Amino acid sequence: ATTLATAAERTGRYFGVGVQGYKLTDQTYVGILNREFGVVTPENEMKLDATEPQQNRFNFAPADRIVDHALQQGKRVRGHTLLWHAGQPSWLAGLRGTALRAAMLNHVTQVTAYYRGKVYAWDVVNEAFADGTTGARRDSNFQRTGDDWIEAAFHAARAADPTAKLCYNDYNIENRAHAKTQAVYRMVRDFKARGVPIDCVGLQSHFTANHPVPADFATTLRDFADLGVDVQLTELDIEGSGAAQAENYRRAVTACLAVSRCTGITVWGVRDSDSWRASATPLLFDHSGAEKPAYTAVLDAL
Numbered sequence: 001a002t003t004l005a006t007a008a009e010r011t012g013r014y015f016g017v018g019v020q021g022y023k024l025t026d027q028t029y030v031g032i033l034n035r036e037f038g039v040v041t042p043e044n045e046m047k048l049d050a051t052e053p054q055q056n057r058f059n060f061a062p063a064d065r066i067v068d069h070a071l072q073q074g075k076r077v078r079g080h081t082l083l084w085h086a087g088q089p090s091w092l093a094g095l096r097g098t099a100l101r102a103a104m105l106n107h108v109t110q111v112t113a114y115y116r117g118k119v120y121a122w123d124v125v126n127e128a129f130a131d132g133t134t135g136a137r138r139d140s141n142f143q144r145t146g147d148d149w150i151e152a153a154f155h156a157a158r159a160a161d162p163t164a165k166l167c168y169n170d171y172n173i174e175n176r177a178h179a180k181t182q183a184v185y186r187m188v189r190d191f192k193a194r195g196v197p198i199d200c201v202g203l204q205s206h207f208t209a210n211h212p213v214p215a216d217f218a219t220t221l222r223d224f225a226d227l228g229v230d231v232q233l234t235e236l237d238i239e240g241s242g243a244a245q246a247e248n249y250r251r252a253v254t255a256c257l258a259v260s261r262c263t264g265i266t267v268w269g270v271r272d273s274d275s276w277r278a279s280a281t282p283l284l285f286d287h288s289g290a291e292k293p294a295y296t297a298v299l300d301a302l
């Protein structure tokens, strides 16, 4: 195969990319996007501050720009994200208790209903667990409405769009032994046991020198998958350069390929200069749009 998307497709998986709408006028960017990737995730345009800037007044125009481009190009869309502690509009900060819970569920319902048939999978909840060794939930306005806010969101999303896959997404859950990984694992196990509609777990997979691709990454993926969910690398990027970075990308891709329910990989941006952490040069194409050694390593691994 000659592209990331076609190589991944041969294994029954997708290869996707995080996209920023305002870059769709950049021909180099769009050329790589259209050629190499089969799934598109809006990096910011589906976050709460973008889609519901004022309460119950929705603005889907920035997200639609990306969704329309993707669908016209025959690509699928991952929705990111319905509920997150960050990226919130100011009106939300003034709500609490039952008013906040109702606004939260209304948001989930309205956005998933609007995109029904266009978004194949949603990150329903993003980053709801705390870092560190406690395995606790992250404190947030949503969390303060009660521990059941996550399952309530999944139920609302399923009711509004029964066709979309519903995912829980988080970072630093790539190491099986970490308390945060175990806490997410217990939540997913509990959801499956009680019939809460969850279909997938997204592992963001932002790797650095201090947080490298774990040697047992495939074990983490397999353990989640064995709970009866798909797993996906949803925001993959790896700090580094040259052969070392290429080898780390090879490891990450190989881990996914080792697990049949690891259904796809998304890298979090096109070129290094498009990255949210550009100084880490963490992506597959350099600032000029040229393929890096990491690109070749991924293509060869697929």
Ligand code: XIL
Pocket: 043, 044, 126, 171, 204, 235, 276
């Ligand atoms: C990042 C975007 O890439 C940036 O453009 C934005 O300024 C901040 O958010 N985890 C997530 C993503 O789930 O939504 C974040 O995306 C990166 C970390």
